[in-house]
Amino acid sequence: MGHLKVATATQGIQNYAESFSGLEKSAASRELPWLRKIRQDGFARFGETGFPTLRDEDWRFTNLSAIAQTPFRLARNGHPLPSRKDIEPYRVAGAACELVFVDGRLAPEISYLGELPARVKVANLAAELARDPGAVEAHLGRYLDIRRDAFSALNTAFIEDGAYIHIGKGVVLEAPVHLLFISVAHGAPTVNHPRNLIIAEENSQATFIEDYMSLGRGEKALCNTVTELIAGDHSVISHYMIEREHEQAFNVSTLRIQQGRSANVSSHSVLVGGAIVRNNVHPVLAGEGSECLINGLFVGSDRQHLDNYMLVEHASPHCASRQFYNGILDGHAHGVFHGRIIVHKDAQKTDAKQTNRNLLLSDTAQIDTKPQLEIYADDVKCTHGATIGQIEENSLFYLRSRGIDEASARRLLLMAFASECLDRMKEGPARTHVEGLIHRDMGRLAHASLKGGQPA
Amino acid sequence: MSLLEIKNLKVRVEDREILKGINLELNAGEVHSIMGPNGSGKSTLAQVLARRETYQITGGEVLFNGKDLLAMKPEEAACEGLFLAFQYPVEIPGISNAYFLRSALNAIRKYRGQDEMDAMDFLPMLREKLKLLEMDEKLLNRSVNEAFSGGEKKRNEILQMAVLEPTLAILDETDSGLDIDALKIVAKGVNAMRSPDRAILIVTHYQRLLDYIVPDRVHVLVDGRIVKSGGPELALQLEEQGYATTESAARGA
Numbered sequence: 001m002g003h004l005k006v007a008t009a010t011q012g013i014q015n016y017a018e019s020f021s022g023l024e025k026s027a028a029s030r031e032l033p034w035l036r037k038i039r040q041d042g043f044a045r046f047g048e049t050g051f052p053t054l055r056d057e058d059w060r061f062t063n064l065s066a067i068a069q070t071p072f073r074l075a076r077n078g079h080p081l082p083s084r085k086d087i088e089p090y091r092v093a094g095a096a097c098e099l100v101f102v103d104g105r106l107a108p109e110i111s112y113l114g115e116l117p118a119r120v121k122v123a124n125l126a127a128e129l130a131r132d133p134g135a136v137e138a139h140l141g142r143y144l145d146i147r148r149d150a151f152s153a154l155n156t157a158f159i160e161d162g163a164y165i166h167i168g169k170g171v172v173l174e175a176p177v178h179l180l181f182i183s184v185a186h187g188a189p190t191v192n193h194p195r196n197l198i199i200a201e202e203n204s205q206a207t208f209i210e211d212y213m214s215l216g217r218g219e220k221a222l223c224n225t226v227t228e229l230i231a232g233d234h235s236v237i238s239h240y241m242i243e244r245e246h247e248q249a250f251n252v253s254t255l256r257i258q259q260g261r262s263a264n265v266s267s268h269s270v271l272v273g274g275a276i277v278r279n280n281v282h283p284v285l286a287g288e289g290s291e292c293l294i295n296g297l298f299v300g301s302d303r304q305h306l307d308n309y310m311l312v313e314h315a316s317p318h319c320a321s322r323q324f325y326n327g328i329l330d331g332h333a334h335g336v337f338h339g340r341i342i343v344h345k346d347a348q349k350t351d352a353k354q355t356n357r358n359l360l361l362s363d364t365a366q367i368d369t370k371p372q373l374e375i376y377a378d379d380v381k382c383t384h385g386a387t388i389g390q391i392e393e394n395s396l397f398y399l400r401s402r403g404i405d406e407a408s409a410r411r412l413l414l415m416a417f418a419s420e421c422l423d424r425m426k427e428g429p430a431r432t433h434v435e436g437l438i439h440r441d442m443g444r445l446a447h448a449s450l451k452g453g454q455p456a
Numbered sequence: 457m458s459l460l461e462i463k464n465l466k467v468r469v470e471d472r473e474i475l476k477g478i479n480l481e482l483n484a485g486e487v488h489s490i491m492g493p494n495g496s497g498k499s500t501l502a503q504v505l506a507r508r509e510t511y512q513i514t515g516g517e518v519l520f521n522g523k524d525l526l527a528m529k530p531e532e533a534a535c536e537g538l539f540l541a542f543q544y545p546v547e548i549p550g551i552s553n554a555y556f557l558r559s560a561l562n563a564i565r566k567y568r569g570q571d572e573m574d575a576m577d578f579l580p581m582l583r584e585k586l587k588l589l590e591m592d593e594k595l596l597n598r599s600v601n602e603a604f605s606g607g608e609k610k611r612n613e614i615l616q617m618a619v620l621e622p623t624l625a626i627l628d629e630t631d632s633g634l635d636i637d638a639l640k641i642v643a644k645g646v647n648a649m650r651s652p653d654r655a656i657l658i659v660t661h662y663q664r665l666l667d668y669i670v671p672d673r674v675h676v677l678v679d680g681r682i683v684k685s686g687g688p689e690l691a692l693q694l695e696e697q698g699y700a701t702t703e704s705a706a707r708g709a
Binding site: 413 | 506507508509510529530531533534535539540542545546548549550551556559560561563564567599616620
């Protein structure tokens with residue numbers, strides 16, 4: 001048995017090694033020695049560790065064997081691109097522009113760049129590496145710690161394309177930038193590794209939506225994405241992460257936020273799709289007086305596994321962080337909320353708060369919630385709390401006694417719970433987009449949970 | 457035909473028989489009161505009529521407008537015109553009072569084949585009803601019953617009743633916890649709804665509310681049975697003598 005396991009693990013990595021050597025030969029930017037080194041370091045690190053196991057403290061609630069044992073190949077184009085009509089339902093009304101990535105690569109034919117204000121650059125990483133590699137080199141991989149996480153290392157090994165966004169000093173971009181990532185079916189398991197770099201200069205304001213979806217069904221796919229978001233001094237940034245891939249999709253995302261002085265960043269995650277999803281959000285409050293809101297909603301049914309790993313690092317004095325994650329789980333779904341807060345020695349007057357609330361709709365749904373506070377400063381305020389509950393029979397009866405049918409009553413109660421997260425999003429196109437998505441999902445869930453387990 | 461006809465209704469909760477054969481008839485236009493000591497089964501009766509599913513019906517039948525009430529779901533009973541003002545109104549965070557009321561009204565209108573009411577028509581109507589109950593308009597935008605005072609919650613129940621315009625309204629201990637001013641406002645709201653097409657059943661422990669809403673009939677419920685029925689004077693008699701005499705009468709019977 002032992003032999004078999006080792007063999008499988010090596011085989012898994014072997015597969016990536018072949019892809020990696022193929023990439024080394026073919027990648028357009030292989031002539032950039034610094035980039036080559038970043039990639040090689042990434043792959044070396046991944047080779048050392050392989051995929052994490054349940055013995056790894058940061059992964060103890062998430063079994064990755066389904067990912068480790070699937071022989072994923074790098075997704076290569078060659079299939080017809082999705083049409084504009086295919087993606088029409090997924091567009092964000094009122095977006096400033098929309099970049100569409102198919103299997104991790106920009107598809108300019110179906111993207112929409114709109115009219116952007118001066119000193120706003122929305123492009124793709126591959127193009128920017130060709131145009132101005134120095135601008136990319138200054139930031140790419142500078143904030144992400146590949147030693148912390150195997151998926152980050154793996155993503156780094158396979159850096160090719162993703163979004164490259166630069167918001168100039170003092171620029172206010174009102175409308176959101178929509179980044180749509182589509183995995184398409186290939187008839188065999190494929191992996192893609194989008195890598196995004198977002199630089200918001202001093203005193204700028206902008207909203208970004210990362211939206212992950214799939215077209216075509218029936219095939220396993222892994223999307224392993226990393227975003228480095230640099231929020232300059234006094235910038236005000238909102239970031240949305242939406243995961244709505246199909247039920248065979250694996251999605252691992254890492255959002256690494258670097259905050260300057262008095263920077264104000266909101267991260268909103270909405271997970272409704274995917275088979276195994278890992279959502280890493282890692283802000284470092286590096287500048288004094290910076291603030292961070294980490295807001296999320298995860299909704300799972302059937303056998304979905306949705307793992308949220310928050311790592312909030314307070315590195316400077318007078319910073320505030322707020323984490324609010326709500327989970328709704330039905331069927332055999334398994335949710336995880338791991339909220340880690342590190343307050344470094346110099347981060348006096350830190351104010352960190354964490355709340356995780358969960359609603360379980362069936363007896364077989366499961367949630368693991370784990371706060372983890374590491375405090376090295378002596379004048380800080382840190383609080384955390386978690387709740388697990390069910391839809392209350394009392395509330396349900398009250399609504400029904402007023403004429404509202406059971407499915408609608410359930411939908412109202414689910415929507416009320418989800419609204420706690422929606423209410424933390426600023427009014428605007430991004431929130432409207434997410435609201436529509438959640439409304440549809442709560443309707444679906446209300447009907448499904450009605451048919452399923454009923455309270456005795 | 458009576459609006460509500462309860463025949464030999466028997467109800468259990470787990471192993472305990474709570475209602476042991478209730479008989480009651482209520483006609484449109486009438487106001488009846490069911491009085492009784494704590495634990496006599498008053499609230500159980502109210503909840504069973506509103507179709508709470510946690511009770512086990514072991515016998516009897518209930519006809520509402522000639523239809524089998526016990527076969528209905530709570531929402532069907534509501535759509536057929538039954539309304540229960542809760543003894544303990546439920547707090548529902550995240551749903552605004554106005555949205556809740558409009559959802560309820562439209563669910564009922566839809567059931568009856570009427571057009572749904574949009575916010576433009578709904579709000580003026582709602583404001584009128586608020587005035588009647590001397591309620592602050594701010595309560596409309598707050599979550600249902602959340603952080604409402606006891607009096608506000610009870611008034612909110614009567615507001616719902618005024619909006620939904622049921623044919624049978626059951627008031628479960630609506631007077632409990634109300635000061636005299638709030639009690640008068642609630643009574644005014646209920647009296648405004650008295651009509652030849654509507655029946656009201658007031659479930660209460662004390663006679664106090666009946667000073668302001670004078671019932672046509674009073675029934676005394678003791679240990680799961682109606683042991684005595686009479687006119688409004690029966691309520692006063694109970695207030696003076698307590699339930700002890702009727703209880704002993706029940707045991708003697």
